[in-house]
Amino acid sequence: MVLPDKTIFIQGLNFIVMIFLLNIVLIKPVREIIKKRKGLMADQLEKIEGFNASAEKKVADYEAQLTQARKEAGEIRNTAKDEAVVVEHEILAEAGKEASSTIQAARAEIQSEVKTAMEQLTKDVYVYAEQATGKILGQA
Known part of the structure; x- marks a missing residue:
């Protein structure tokens, strides 16, 4: 069995002093580092969210x-x-007009040639008729 004596108080005081010293030397600096890291992570997260929002806006634009x-x-x-x-x-209309005028000119030329040919044939018919008549009647 453990008998309490005056060393228990010294051990308790030693424990409290050690907790106080560890708090100052170790725990507070670790907490500060953790706090800074949390702040840094929050800043980075904000930047990432801002970048994502900017990228989404640019994609939408x-x-x-x-x-x-x-x-x-x-x-x-x-x-x-x-x-x-x-x-x-316009081109088709112009081409149609040109074709129509060319056809009209060709028809007029053909009619003129037909008329000229008919007149020439009419003149030649009399000559051929006289020659044929002469041959039939025996005249040279």
Whole structure:
């Protein structure tokens, strides 16, 4: 059995002094380091969250700009297509007019040639008829 004597008080005092000294030398500095690390971690976490928010905002802006660019490109393409259709109709109309005038000119030329040929044949018919008549009647 343990008998309490005056050394127990000295051991108790020694224990309290040692706790006090350990608190000053070891525990408080470790707590300060842990506190600083927590603060550093919180700062880093804030920076990361800010960076993520900034990145998300930039991605959203990029997607909005991309959508706008696609819309503008579609409008430009449609405008160019409409202009090309108008030019195509103008070219086709001009080609139709040129073809029509060429056909009219060709018809007029053909009619003129037919008329000239008919007149020449009409003149030649009388000559051939006289020659044939002469041969039939025996005249040279």
